[in-house]
Amino acid sequence: MTPGQSTRFTDKVAVVTGGSRGIGAAVATRLAAEGAVVAIGYRGNQEAAEQLLATLPAGRAIAVRADVADPDQTAALIEQAVTEFGRLDVLASCAGIEHFGTLESLTPGEFDRVFAVNTRGQLFAVQHAAAHMREGGRIVLTSSVSASRAVFGHTLYAASKAAVESMVLNLSAELGQRGITINAIAPGGTATDMATEHGASYQHPQLRDVLSMAQWLSVHGALGRLAEPEEIAAGYAFLASDDAAYMTGRTLQIDGGFF
Ligand SMILES: NC(=O)c1ccc[n+]([C@@H]2O[C@H](COP(=O)([O-])OP(=O)(O)OC[C@H]3O[C@@H](n4cnc5c(N)ncnc54)[C@H](OP(=O)(O)O)[C@@H]3O)[C@@H](O)[C@H]2O)c1
Known part of the structure; x- marks a missing residue:
């Protein structure tokens, strides 16, 4: 079945x-293709948000500027979705930022900036979304394959994502009492702007001049390539659907066999 033929999210309202x-744009596109009404949040790139909106069914999608580092802005995004579309069924929390820096270069300010988006931002998105959800609600957060791999100079980002995996595990106990599931996706390297900007930093500094990115990927991944965002979005759609009704508290790695 192609996504366009599926109706898993008919009458469902999703915030992305x-x-x-x-990845978030691919998730919004996938959920909409399967029938969802979608509210997308973004930090500042209005042009990209409007371009995506133009591809989604008219009247069935909105875009709202909302920096997840500020929980009040996340709350406003969710309120707007509920006001506009009447309910909330799915939260796909995809906003995130990369960071590389070795121990001696780290500052408390950088720690706060990375954790404010990747960790605190996702926790309070859950808090505000769950307040509007009924039984059957689905929450999908975003970790990274980095949470469970050692990469030179990647401590802050990796730790900010590892915390997310612990959050879904623990929050599942609370949310399960209301029939709401919460899981995370841990993507491997995915062909997005983030990978373009930071992908080369995943190689150990001593290898950067020796291996091309393609060679490095073929050495470290069973499939030997980056994911397309749509391949990651398929996992979010699964966890957001009734197909995953008995799955909660877990992190699903979609990484092309990264090792
Ligand atoms: N790409 C990968 O290889 C990879 C691998 C593992 C995990 N991940 C995770 O997957 C998620 C998506 O990554 P991506 O590669 O799609 O990133 P991306 O191409 O850099 O896109 C980032 C998206 O997040 C939004 N965003 C960033 N900071 C935000 C903030 N403070 N508040 C609200 N929105 C914010 C951006 O909005 P604007 O357009 O307004 O800037 C944009 O929509 C992230 O959580 C990332 O950590 C990515």
């Missing part, structure tokens, strides 16, 4: 943070 580009 980080929905203007990359």
Whole structure:
């Protein structure tokens, strides 16, 4: 069945943070293709948000500027979705930022900036979304394959994502009492702006001049290539659907066999 033929999300309302580009945009597109009404949040790239909106069914999608580092803005995004579309069934929390820096270069300010988006931002998105959800609600957060791999200079980002995996595990106990599931996707390297900007930093500094990115990928991944955002979005759609009704508290790695 192609996504366009599926109706898993007919009459469902979804909020997708980080929905203007990359993985979040692919998630919004996939959920809409399967029948959802979608509210996407973005940090500042209005042009990208409007371009995506133009591809979604008219009257069935909105874009709202909302920096997830500010929980009040996330709350406003969710309120607007509920006001406009009447309910909330799915939160796909995709907004995130990369960071590389070795121990001696780290500052408390950088720690706060990365965790404010990747960790705190996702926690309070859950808090505000769950307040509007009924039984059957689905929450999907975004970790990374980096949470469980050692990469040179990647401590802050990896730790900010590892915390997300612990959050879904623990929040599942609370949300399960209301019939709401919460899981995370841990993507591997995915062909987005983030990978273009930071992908080369995944190689150990001593290897950067020796291996091309393509060679490095073929050494470290069973499939030997980056994911397309749509291949990652398929996992979000699964966890957001009734097909995953008995799955909660878990992190699903979609990484092309990264090792
Ligand atoms: N790409 C990968 O290889 C990879 C691998 C593992 C995990 N991930 C995770 O997957 C998620 C999506 O990554 P991506 O590659 O699609 O990133 P991307 O191409 O850089 O896109 C980032 C998206 O998040 C939004 N965003 C960033 N900071 C935000 C903030 N403070 N508040 C609200 N929105 C914000 C951006 O909005 P604007 O357009 O307005 O800037 C954009 O929509 C992230 O959580 C990332 O950590 C990515």
